[in-house]
Amino acid sequence: MQTYRLSLFVFIITVLTFSFNTSAYGQSASDSFVIMIDPGHGGRDSGTPGTGRYKATEKDIALDVSLALGKMIKQKLKNVKVVYTRDKDVYPTLNGRAVKANKKDVDLFISIHCNAQPGKKGTAYGSETYVLGETKNKENLEVAKRENNVMALEDNTEVYKDFNPSSTEFLLSLELAQEEYLDHSIKLARYIEDEFQVTAKRRSRGVKQNIFYVLAYTYMPSVLVELGFLTHKKEEDFLNSKKGKDLMTRSLFNAVEKYLKYLNVNTKDVVFVEETPVKQVSSNIEFKVQIAASSKALETKPYNFNGLSNISRNYDANRKLYKYYYGGASDYNEILRLEKEAINKGYESSFVVAFKDGKNIPLIDALKTIAN
Numbered sequence: 342m343q344t345y346r347l348s349l350f351v352f353i354i355t356v357l358t359f360s361f362n363t364s365a366y367g368q369s370a371s372d373s374f375v376i377m378i379d380p381g382h383g384g385r386d387s388g389t390p391g392t393g394r395y396k397a398t399e400k401d402i403a404l405d406v407s408l409a410l411g412k413m414i415k416q417k418l419k420n421v422k423v424v425y426t427r428d429k430d431v432y433p434t435l436n437g438r439a440v441k442a443n444k445k446d447v448d449l450f451i452s453i454h455c456n457a458q459p460g461k462k463g464t465a466y467g468s469e470t471y472v473l474g475e476t477k478n479k480e481n482l483e484v485a486k487r488e489n490n491v492m493a494l495e496d497n498t499e500v501y502k503d504f505n506p507s508s509t510e511f512l513l514s515l516e517l518a519q520e521e522y523l524d525h526s527i528k529l530a531r532y533i534e535d536e537f538q539v540t541a542k543r544r545s546r547g548v549k550q551n552i553f554y555v556l557a558y559t560y561m562p563s564v565l566v567e568l569g570f571l572t573h574k575k576e577e578d579f580l581n582s583k584k585g586k587d588l589m590t591r592s593l594f595n596a597v598e599k600y601l602k603y604l605n606v607n608t609k610d611v612v613f614v615e616e617t618p619v620k621q622v623s624s625n626i627e628f629k630v631q632i633a634a635s636s637k638a639l640e641t642k643p644y645n646f647n648g649l650s651n652i653s654r655n656y657d658a659n660r661k662l663y664k665y666y667y668g669g670a671s672d673y674n675e676i677l678r679l680e681k682e683a684i685n686k687g688y689e690s691s692f693v694v695a696f697k698d699g700k701n702i703p704l705i706d707a708l709k710t711i712a713n
């Protein structure tokens with residue numbers, strides 16, 4: 342009996358220790374932070390051929406930049422581990438890429454691609470970074486179609502039968518599974534697009550949302566980067582040049598470094614990162630920190646929320662859930678400060694949400710509104 346009790350006690354302690362060692366980002370305190378780099382396409386899938394003036398296609402440029410980025414991270418950043426979905430000219434399936442990321446306990450997933458403009462115009466140029474989300478924009482839908490369509494060429498298309506971006510039900514389940522990662526994904530995406538502009542002096546087409554398979558099925562913050570258009574002659578020249586690849590690699594590295602520093606702030610480390618100030622124009626946007634969701638209607642008193650006051654509650658009829666928010670601010674930097682506070686109070690999977698005239702709207706749209 343005594344032995345049994347003792348082993349039960351040891352078991353409970355082990356479980357507790359294990360859960361407290363794991364931070365909000367799925368990163369275990371003792372392990373390194375794992376970044377998975379996913380060079381798009383590969384093998385028989387060459388991606389966009391661009392203008393056809395170069396032998397190298399999308400798959401080659403994506404691989405070059407991915408390997409260079411991984412190398413730079415390994416050389417310069419401590420406690421960060423880099424893994425790849427592919428490190429040579431082979432084709433891992435889209436499903437295979439996502440499965441690998443989830444299995445390896447990846448903390449951050451970066452998929453690297455090059456863009457193409459349909460038709461013969463070749464006028465579109467600039468970089469784009471995507472996070473997961475529904476879009477109604479025609480051009481964006483074209484990009485998703487092109488990147489997702491490779492699944493049709495795979496041998497086992499059965500695994501994709503539930504992937505249905507036009508179904509409301511599918512989108513709702515996706516949102517539920519992914520919402521806690523979204524604000525971190527947006528954070529990195531903004532750093533990346535800023536860096537492309539400042540460090541590589543490229544035209545940024547901005548942070549966008551789309552339903553990409555590899556973003557939908559990786560359960561961690563994840564972004565998909567379109568380095569530029571290979572159908573645009575000048576941009577194709579740039580991305581095929583050593584200088585171009587170096588600049589894009591350096592930009593991606595700087596963005597990753599900023600993101601890691603930002604997380605350290607969240608995890609109570611000492612590094613302070615200066616936020617790019619977000620201009621405040623629209624006053625009817627309000628940001629809040631979502632700290633919890635539950636089927637129970639709790640009173641919004643500090644004793645129910647680890648001492649946090651200024652808690653508000655909303656009922657989400659779609660999901661039959663009460664959502665609990667901490668704080669409220671029209672200033673994005675202020676809400677990031679409150680998010681850190683909530684995390685430090687034990688709400689490790691807190692994330693920022695946005696409201697316009699009291700209605701929940703996508704965070705990315707709110708950020709666009711206040712930035713314009």
Ligand SMILES: [Zn+2]
Binds near residue numbers: 388389399454455488
């Ligand atoms: Zn691609």
